[in-house]
Amino acid sequence: MTLTAPSKAPATIDTVIDSVDRAADEVVTLVLRRTDGANFPAWEPGAHVDVHLENGLIRQYSLCSPTADRSTLQIGVLRTPDSRGGSAFVHDNLWPGTELTISAPRNNFPLVKSRKYMFIAGGIGITPIIPMMEAAEAAGKEWVLHYGGRSRTSMAFLDELVTKYGPEKIRIYANDEDNMLDLTQVLAMPRAHMLVYACGPGGMLNAIEDLCMGWPPGALHIERFVATELGAAANSEPFEVELAQTGTTVTVQPDETIVDAVEQAGARVLSSCRAGVCGTCETRIIAGEPEHRDAVLTEEDKAAGEVMLPCVSRAAAGCSRLVLDL
Amino acid sequence: MTTTIEPAVFTEDPFDEAALKDPYPFLQRLRETGPVSYLEATGSYAIVGYDEVYEVLMDFETFISSGGLGPHDIRKDEAWRPPSILESDPPIHTVMRRALTGVINPSTVRALREPFTAPAVEIVNDLTQFDRFDAVTDLAEKYPIRVFPDAVGLPQEGREHLLPYGNMVFNAFGPENYIYQQAFAEGDAHSAAVMKLCQRESLDDSGFGAKIYERINDGLITEEQAALLVRALLSAGVDTTIFGIGNTLSVLARYPEAWQRLRENPSMAKFAIDEALRVESPFQKFHRTVATATTLGGVDLPEGAKVLVFVGAANRDPAKWGDDAAEFSLDRSSSGHVAFGMGLHQCVGQPIARLEMEIVLQQLLEKFETLELADEPVPFIHNVLRGFESVPLKVSPKR
Numbered sequence: 001m002t003l004t005a006p007s008k009a010p011a012t013i014d015t016v017i018d019s020v021d022r023a024a025d026e027v028v029t030l031v032l033r034r035t036d037g038a039n040f041p042a043w044e045p046g047a048h049v050d051v052h053l054e055n056g057l058i059r060q061y062s063l064c065s066p067t068a069d070r071s072t073l074q075i076g077v078l079r080t081p082d083s084r085g086g087s088a089f090v091h092d093n094l095w096p097g098t099e100l101t102i103s104a105p106r107n108n109f110p111l112v113k114s115r116k117y118m119f120i121a122g123g124i125g126i127t128p129i130i131p132m133m134e135a136a137e138a139a140g141k142e143w144v145l146h147y148g149g150r151s152r153t154s155m156a157f158l159d160e161l162v163t164k165y166g167p168e169k170i171r172i173y174a175n176d177e178d179n180m181l182d183l184t185q186v187l188a189m190p191r192a193h194m195l196v197y198a199c200g201p202g203g204m205l206n207a208i209e210d211l212c213m214g215w216p217p218g219a220l221h222i223e224r225f226v227a228t229e230l231g232a233a234a235n236s237e238p239f240e241v242e243l244a245q246t247g248t249t250v251t252v253q254p255d256e257t258i259v260d261a262v263e264q265a266g267a268r269v270l271s272s273c274r275a276g277v278c279g280t281c282e283t284r285i286i287a288g289e290p291e292h293r294d295a296v297l298t299e300e301d302k303a304a305g306e307v308m309l310p311c312v313s314r315a316a317a318g319c320s321r322l323v324l325d326l
Numbered sequence: 327m328t329t330t331i332e333p334a335v336f337t338e339d340p341f342d343e344a345a346l347k348d349p350y351p352f353l354q355r356l357r358e359t360g361p362v363s364y365l366e367a368t369g370s371y372a373i374v375g376y377d378e379v380y381e382v383l384m385d386f387e388t389f390i391s392s393g394g395l396g397p398h399d400i401r402k403d404e405a406w407r408p409p410s411i412l413e414s415d416p417p418i419h420t421v422m423r424r425a426l427t428g429v430i431n432p433s434t435v436r437a438l439r440e441p442f443t444a445p446a447v448e449i450v451n452d453l454t455q456f457d458r459f460d461a462v463t464d465l466a467e468k469y470p471i472r473v474f475p476d477a478v479g480l481p482q483e484g485r486e487h488l489l490p491y492g493n494m495v496f497n498a499f500g501p502e503n504y505i506y507q508q509a510f511a512e513g514d515a516h517s518a519a520v521m522k523l524c525q526r527e528s529l530d531d532s533g534f535g536a537k538i539y540e541r542i543n544d545g546l547i548t549e550e551q552a553a554l555l556v557r558a559l560l561s562a563g564v565d566t567t568i569f570g571i572g573n574t575l576s577v578l579a580r581y582p583e584a585w586q587r588l589r590e591n592p593s594m595a596k597f598a599i600d601e602a603l604r605v606e607s608p609f610q611k612f613h614r615t616v617a618t619a620t621t622l623g624g625v626d627l628p629e630g631a632k633v634l635v636f637v638g639a640a641n642r643d644p645a646k647w648g649d650d651a652a653e654f655s656l657d658r659s660s661s662g663h664v665a666f667g668m669g670l671h672q673c674v675g676q677p678i679a680r681l682e683m684e685i686v687l688q689q690l691l692e693k694f695e696t697l698e699l700a701d702e703p704v705p706f707i708h709n710v711l712r713g714f715e716s717v718p719l720k721v722s723p724k725r
Contacts, residue, residue: 188416188417188420189416189417189420190386190416190419190420190670191387192384192385192386192387192388192669192670193384193385210424210428211424213423213424213427213428213431214416214419214420214421214422214423214424214427215420215670216384216386216669216670216672217669217672245593298433301433304437306436306437307436
């Protein structure tokens with residue numbers, strides 16, 4: 001899956017593509033090796049890497065190879081119809097032998113220890129779930145995967161998952177077989193000590209969020225596709241942020257985030273993903289107009305303009321000063 | 327393989343007046359008998375260790391709620407009212423919880439900050455003319471009753487029944503002793519009045535109540551369930567917050583240096599409230615029912631047994647919080663306390679309660695340079711709630 005929020009680039013790793021395989025309709029998997037022959041850093045299920053494409057785009061893709069094998073990394077990429085060039089570039093321009101710069105693995109979707117898991121994947125959302133199932137199986141946990149897609153041919157890793165774990169654990173739902181994934185049914189009965197991990201398109205995740213309101217708080221963990229890719233900020237000018245709790249004012253340059261600028265000024269912001277997907281840094285707006293660039297706030301929240309996520313969101317064009325409750 | 331032991335038998339009655347007046351010496355003696363013990367007086371099992379309480383709250387399949395939160399199994403003995411969301415299990419609980427969480431969540435509660443602030447400013451401003459006031463009767467009992475019913479969308483008429491009704495609901499989580507009898511003295515009148523307030527036609531169009539009824543339209547809940555959910559808000563949303571405010575101030579009044587630090591940094595108010603709720607938890611205890619025989623804290627619990635979950639003990643368990651567990655500390659992370667419960671049945675109204683408490687405390691910090699006890703607080707005698715009838719304060723208003 002792709003996460004498309006800008007983030008401060010960590011150290012990069014030079015890799016070369018080992019193999020490219022067609023995993024399903026419009027889905028390719030890429031296996032990457034380090035050009036220096038060394039192992040990749042250790043990573044945990046749910047992690048992703050930034051992939052720096054030659055056309056200047058940076059895209060995030062979840063890792064779907066075994067965590068134990070650090071000699072290679074595998075990612076799966078769906079060609080999205082509305083792609084602004086990320087997934088299309090991957091499909092059309094990357095071949096075995098192509099060199100590719102990536103970030104070290106990072107994790108916004110960690111598998112929290114629990115006794116039982118329910119995994120729900122929609123389409124290419126299967127990728128971060130694959131290492132999670134491996135970890136759950138290795139630890140002898142009770143788990144099940146509900147995996148839905150348009151048709152079996154559009155669903156990557158289908159056969160190998162069924163072969164590896166069996167049909168009891170791998171429940172397949174294909175729309176064209178008149179067997180749609182019925183989320184209401186699979187989430188009707190909350191289970192004690194069970195966490196729900198879901199990844200897939202926004203509509204599916206919204207439905208899951210609604211249904212999981214009947215589950216224990218915190219049971220649901222999701223990773224969002226960002227349906228519309230985040231383009232350049234509308235406001236390319238520096239702007240000021242006043243920290244209302246101290247009266248300090250910091251200037252935010254076009255190439256840094258509010259959180260970065262605030263932290264450099266010595267103030268604290270509680271933040272986690274720094275990619276506009278987790279909501280930890282939600283901050284109250286006291287004055288000024290934001291440009292919301294996150295994937296957490298609802299349209300209603302964004303319209304109300306009372307809070308923002310300063311890890312990705314900025315001052316709107318024409319607004320030179322934000323006053324935040326920091 | 328772990329071996330199980332017969333539980334230690336504890337002979338003191340947790341609903342004895344002395345234990346209700348000052349629960350902590352009692353809880354200390356109970357804790358010394360083990361994390362799980364058998365209560366002779368009630369025939370139930372006392373759960374006092376943090377880990378054990380946490381496990382009961384998280385394992386809602388083994389420790390079910392449909393047997394009621396009181397000492398009787400309401401699946402066998404008829405309850406005094408139709409079961410609430412608190413007294414239900416999945417999947418019945420699931421749709422009701424979904425309806426409630428859809429209406430009360432951080433995003434909808436955020437919008438309450440402004441309407442909730444003006445009454446707090448007014449009440450606290452009135453207090454600045456005094457050097458002494460009572461945190462309970464002059465403040466805590468005045469504030470939530472003013473803002474919360476508005477948020478639900480209640481008419482003015484009938485609000486006087488909310489406090490007596492809440493007192494009934496929570497006292498019924500204990501035995502039918504004299505405290506229960508007193509709470510239920512005019513029970514029928516209060517029940518009828520509150521049920522009337524819960525009907526769709528009683529509620530305005532914009533409050534939480536109306537929004538709950540909207541979920542009938544998409545088929546999530548029935549009209550009867552909507553009324554029960556509004557009833558749940560009204561029974562759980564007032565007393566607990568009153569006690570939350572009173573208890574928080576009863577704690578802070580003993581820590582003048584904490585008051586000064588909070589005045590210098592009022593954004594710490596929410597951490598202070600959280601820690602105060604750990605030390606003086608308003609909802610001290612309730613029952614669950616063992617659905618299938620299990621072992622907890624090394625003790626075998628038979629199917630059908632009632633367990634009495636001591637939230638107030640878990641929140642002061644030295645094994646979890648350290649040797650100074652009974653002390654308030656602004657520097658402690660109180661994260662993980664179970665004052666609002668935990669897991670499936672965790673308090674839905676938590677963001678509202680926290681908002682109310684934070685607004686009140688911030689107003690007090692702004693207006694009073696010092697705030698200390700003028701006299702010892704007088705405990706409120708209640709089967710399961712911990713709070714005060716009176717917390718006399720002496721203050722120095724900012725001039």
